[in-house]
Amino acid sequence: MADVHAAERAAGRAKGAGAPVSAPRRGGRNLRTRLVEVAFLAPAVAYLLLFFGYPVVKNIVMGFQAYTTSTFYTGEAPWVGLDNYTAVLSSAVFDRALLNTVLFTAGSIVGQFVLGLAIAVFFRRRFPLSGFLRSLILLPWLIPMIAATAVWRWILDTDNGVLNRLLTLLPFVEVRPDWLTSTTLALVAVIGVNIWLGIPFNMTILYGGLQxxxxxxxxxxxxxxxxxxRAFRHITWPMLRPVVTVVLVLGVVYTLKVLDVILGLTNGGPANSTQTIATLSYAVSFRQFDFGQGAALGNILVLLSLAFAVVYLRMNRRAVDE
Structure with missing residues (x-):
């Protein structure tokens, strides 16, 4: 009997003595797991810092410097403080560009979202060739932007454009609107083209949410x-709200910085009637070669995007809570 108790005590001591040994092994495995996770994350973090973080910080710094073409040779960019912002905010074009930016963004987002949601709801019902037709709607999203604007510039041409030729075939229509050369119609035409380009994105995301x-x-x-x-109001819309938030925030952020569509159609004209902050920043930077003021305009555009995102997300969260 004594031998049995002695064996049990020996086994207990052996078990107690072996317990601390497993802790380092477990700690070692955790350390290796963390190192593997860091190794996988490091390339992505490095990429973000190099191609996103550095340009943002560089642009912010340039907004406070006299950064011109001579800077590339001398390496000197004197610190001017808020002079760049004062210059761009007091310029005669800025007020018009700010108003055009608001009108262009609001008109594009409303048109893209409403038409994209209507098409998404329509395609939620399955019918023959629905998949084929849905794929055709994606074509504007797949066509290179420069090619699309070139085609639309031909369609909207005053004398030889397809749109005006079709209008002349209608009864009681004798005028040929100057879609791209009129100061009152140019912005409307640019908004229409941008709506056409943005419908596929809205339709695709909203259709995925409906599914x-x-x-x-x-x-x-x-x-x-x-x-x-009633079903749309009380079932579809509440369930689709998170997707709508993503679509609207991304849509506004993307539309605020639209550049190629306007440059391809009107180049900011006529008489700055389609000039936005994005195109003005491009013109100041790469035509006047004042990169400091161009960076200041870019920073203002970033602030507008952040302000909208914060305000909309807070309003949407409050609506959900209520």
Whole structure:
């Protein structure tokens, strides 16, 4: 009996003595896991810092410097403080560019979102060739921007454009609108083209969100009389709200910095009627070669994007809480 108790005590001591040995092994495995995670994250972090972080910081610093073409030879960019911002904010073109930016962004977002949502809801019902037609709607998104604007510039041409030729075939229509050369119609034409380019993005994201809504909700709502518009208001829209938030925020941020569409169609004219902050920043930087003021305009555009994102996200969160 004594031998049995002695064996148990020996086993207990051996077990107790072996317990501390497993801790370093577990700690070693955790350390190796952390090192592997860091190794996988390091390239992505380095890429973000190099191609996103550095340009943003460099642009902010340039906004406070007299950065011109001579800087590339001398390496000197004197610190001017807020002079660049004072110059661009007091310029005669800035007020017009700011108003055009707001109108262009608001008109484009409303048109893209409404038409994209309507098309997405339409394609939620399956019918023959729905997949083929849905793929055709993606074509504006796939065409290179320069090629698309060149085609639209030909379509909207005053004398030989397809649109004006079709209008002349209609009864009681004798005028040929100057879509791209009129100070009152140029911005409308540019907004229309940008809406056409942005519909595929809105439709694709919203269609994906609609597919995630269970059909059981519509069946249960139909039993309570929620069909048609009522089903959209009380079922579709609340369930689609997170996707709508992503679409609107990304859409506004992207539209604020649209450059190629305007340059390809009107080049900011006529008489600055389609000049936005983005195109003005491009003109100041690469035509007047004042990179400091161009960077200041770019920083103002970034602040506008951040302000909209913060305000909209807070309003949307408050609406969800209520």
């Amino acid at each position: 995630e809504i269970p059909d059981e909700l519509y069946e249960a709502g139909a039993l309570d009389g929620a069909t048609g518009w």
